Each structure stands twice: as structure tokens, then as C-alpha cells.
Amino acid sequence: MTTLVTGGAGYIGSITTRLLRSTGRSVVVLDSLENGHAAAVQDTPLVVGNIADTALVSKVCRDHDVDEVVHFAAYKAVGESMENPGKYFDNNVTGSQKLIDTISACGITRFVFSSTAAIYGTPESVPVVESSAVRCESVYAQTKLMIEHLLHWYGQTKGLRSVSLRYFNAAGASDDSTLGEDWRFSQNLMPHVMKAILGESAALSVFGNDYSTPDGTGVRDYIHVEDLATSHVAALDYLSNGGQTLICNVGTGHGTSVLEILHATERIVGKPVPHVFKPRRTGDPSECYAATILAAEKLGFTASRSLDDIISSAYAWHATHPNGHNTN
Numbered sequence: 001m002t003t004l005v006t007g008g009a010g011y012i013g014s015i016t017t018r019l020l021r022s023t024g025r026s027v028v029v030l031d032s033l034e035n036g037h038a039a040a041v042q043d044t045p046l047v048v049g050n051i052a053d054t055a056l057v058s059k060v061c062r063d064h065d066v067d068e069v070v071h072f073a074a075y076k077a078v079g080e081s082m083e084n085p086g087k088y089f090d091n092n093v094t095g096s097q098k099l100i101d102t103i104s105a106c107g108i109t110r111f112v113f114s115s116t117a118a119i120y121g122t123p124e125s126v127p128v129v130e131s132s133a134v135r136c137e138s139v140y141a142q143t144k145l146m147i148e149h150l151l152h153w154y155g156q157t158k159g160l161r162s163v164s165l166r167y168f169n170a171a172g173a174s175d176d177s178t179l180g181e182d183w184r185f186s187q188n189l190m191p192h193v194m195k196a197i198l199g200e201s202a203a204l205s206v207f208g209n210d211y212s213t214p215d216g217t218g219v220r221d222y223i224h225v226e227d228l229a230t231s232h233v234a235a236l237d238y239l240s241n242g243g244q245t246l247i248c249n250v251g252t253g254h255g256t257s258v259l260e261i262l263h264a265t266e267r268i269v270g271k272p273v274p275h276v277f278k279p280r281r282t283g284d285p286s287e288c289y290a291a292t293i294l295a296a297e298k299l300g301f302t303a304s305r306s307l308d309d310i311i312s313s314a315y316a317w318h319a320t321h322p323n324g325h326n327t328n
């Protein structure tokens with residue numbers, strides 16, 4: 001039996017794929033390689049193609065005897081989703097609907113999905129619990145919520161059991177620093193911090209230092225990508241053991257400010273992070289971090305790596321892979 005990983009050539013998917021194989025699972029990756037790299041898949045079987053290609057997905061499920069799916073494949077740039085909503089509704093929602101329909105028709109009943117804390121928008125209170133109001137503030141977030149709804153209805157009508165993992169801020173690189181995020185395509189804070197400290201960009205822009213947080217900068221929940229990968233193994237095990245459809249946060253439960261990240265990076269690397277303060281960006285909440293009780297209770301998952309682990313692995317990866325997985 002085999003786990004199908006869509007988007008397994010991307011940042012989180014490649015690290016999860018390797019972890020899944022280390023648990024003894026057989027894995028096949030399906031990725032268009034539009035934003036992923038074959039090199040990141042290493043020696044796991046890779047099928048290059050689109051999740052919306054129903055004939056291809058059926059064939060992959062048949063040929064590899066797939067019995068569970070982890071679905072990472074999506075576009076993830078919030079800004080782009082506001083400029084080109086059709087691109088996001090088409091790839092993320094229509095693509096996922098076709099994928100879910102196809103795997104369901106193949107008799108697969110276990111599905112883990114990459115959702116996002118962006119669904120909560122500006123939270124009413126922190127830590128954010130799963131029962132909080134959802135208030136999508138971008139097309140990207142809305143596409144993820146729509147997929148959660150699709151999964152609910154395929155559960156009601158087709159017996160599909162799913163875990164939607166609402167990731168907080170994925171950060172860092174694999175523990176051995178051979179897999180990580182390509183900073184050329186990332187809008188996340190950590191790659192931009194690394195770019196600035198490695199002299200590959202001008203000063204880092206810190207948006208807002210007048211929030212009602214202890215040091216005035218925005219507070220987020222940064223979770224090490226290896227911990228995030230572990231949560232997928234826990235979710236698959238939960239479903240294999242008969243677990244019912246679940247939506248749950250994946251974070252550390254701790255908020256860290258932008259300045260705390262900068263100071264910790266300076267301490268670990270031993271150099272200053274050049275930065276400038278800019279005005280707040282519209283829609284950025286002052287604080288957002290996860291309530292983690294549900295993941296602990298239902299999945300037995302708790303993040304174990306520290307902020308220092310995140311920074312050390314990110315630095316080691318970016319210093320040696322300025323072009324991501326491209327060697328030139």
C-alpha cells in the first residue's frame with residue numbers, strides 16, 4: 001500500500017515525503033514541478049503531472065496501489081491570489097475537487113490536507129482555537145476554506161475521512177539542511193531574514209513597530225518544518241486507526257515577534273540583520289498563534305523543536321543553497 005503525496009516536490013511536501021518513507025511507508029509523489037523541484041523528491045518515485053488530470057491520478061492510484069493521500073499541491077502567494085483570483089480558484093479549488101473526486105472513486109478513504117491559519121484572518125483572541133470565527137481576508141485563504149468544505153461533503157456523501165491541518169507559520173529547513181525553502185519564491189519572514197543577513201538583499205523590511213505587542217512588532221507562531229512534517233504522519237496514523245474527519249491547528253502555541261526573530265538570528269549567526277521599519281500592511285494582525293490542545297489530544301502531536309532549531313537549520317540551508325534546489 002502506498003501514500004500519494006501531491007506537491008511533494010515543494011518545500012513542506014519534500015520534507016514530509018522523506019519523513020513518511022522513514023516510517024516504512026511506500027510513497028509516490030505527484031507534482032507539476034511548476035513551483036517544485038525534482039531534486040527535492042530525491043529517490044522517491046515522482047510522477048510529473050497535474051492534480052486536475054483525472055486520468056493520470058486514477059492511473060497513479062491503480063499502478064501504485066494508493067490507499068491514503070497527503071495533499072500539499074496548491075498555489076500559496078496571498079498577494080498574487082488578490083491580483084489573479086481565477087488562477088487560485090482554478091488550481092486550488094477546482095484542482096482539489098477533481099483530485100478528491102478521483103481518489104474517492106478509486107476507493108481511497110483517508111486524506112490529509114494542507115490548510116492554513118490564514119483562514120482565521122485577524123483573530124478575535126489568541127491563542128486561536130479551531131472553533132474561532134473564520135474570516136478569510138484573501139482569495140488564497142478562501143480557497144483553503146472551500147477545500148475544507150469540499151472535504152466535509154465528500155465525507156458525508158462518499159465516506160472520505162480527512163484531517164485538515166491548519167498550519168501556522170512553517171519555517172526552517174530539514175534537520176540535515178539538505179531540503180528547504182527557495183527564498184526566490186517565498187514571501188515568508190525567515191527566508192527574507194536569511195537573505196538580509198547573508199548580504200543577498202538590501203535591509204529587511206519590518207512592517208509595523210507600533211502594534212500592541214511587547215516590542216511593537218507583529219507576533220506569529222513559527223513551527224519548524226520537520227515538526228510540521230511529523231504532524232502529517234500523526235494525522236495519517238489517526239485516520240488509519242479509524243479517526244473521523246477533523247480540522248485542527250498545527251503550531252507551537254507560542255507567539256514570537258519579528259524583533260525576537262531578528263535578535264535570536266543575530267545571536268546564533270553572530271552578525272547583525274540589516275533592517276528598516278516600514279508602516280503596517282493592511283490586513284496583518286498584531287498577534288496570531290495557535291491553541292494546540294486539539295492536535296495533542298486527537299493526533300498525539302506536539303511540536304518539539306525550538307526557535308533556535310528553526311533559525312540554525314534555515315541559516316545552514318540558505319547559506320549553502322542560494323538558488324534553492326537549482327545548482328546554477
Ligand SMILES: NC(=O)c1ccc[n+]([C@@H]2O[C@H](COP(=O)([O-])OP(=O)(O)OC[C@H]3O[C@@H](n4cnc5c(N)ncnc54)[C@H](O)[C@@H]3O)[C@@H](O)[C@H]2O)c1
Binds near residue numbers: 071
Ligand atoms: N509555507 C507555509 O508557510 C504554508 C502555510 C500554510 C499552508 N501552506 C500550504 O501548504 C502546502 C505546501 O506549501 P509549500 O510551502 O510547500 O508550497 P510549495 O509551493 O513549495 O509546494 C507546492 C507544490 O505543489 C505543486 N503544485 C501546485 N499546483 C499543482 C497542481 N495543480 N498539480 C500538481 N502539483 C502542483 C508545486 O509545483 C509545488 O511543488 C500548500 O498547499 C500551501 O498552501 C503553506
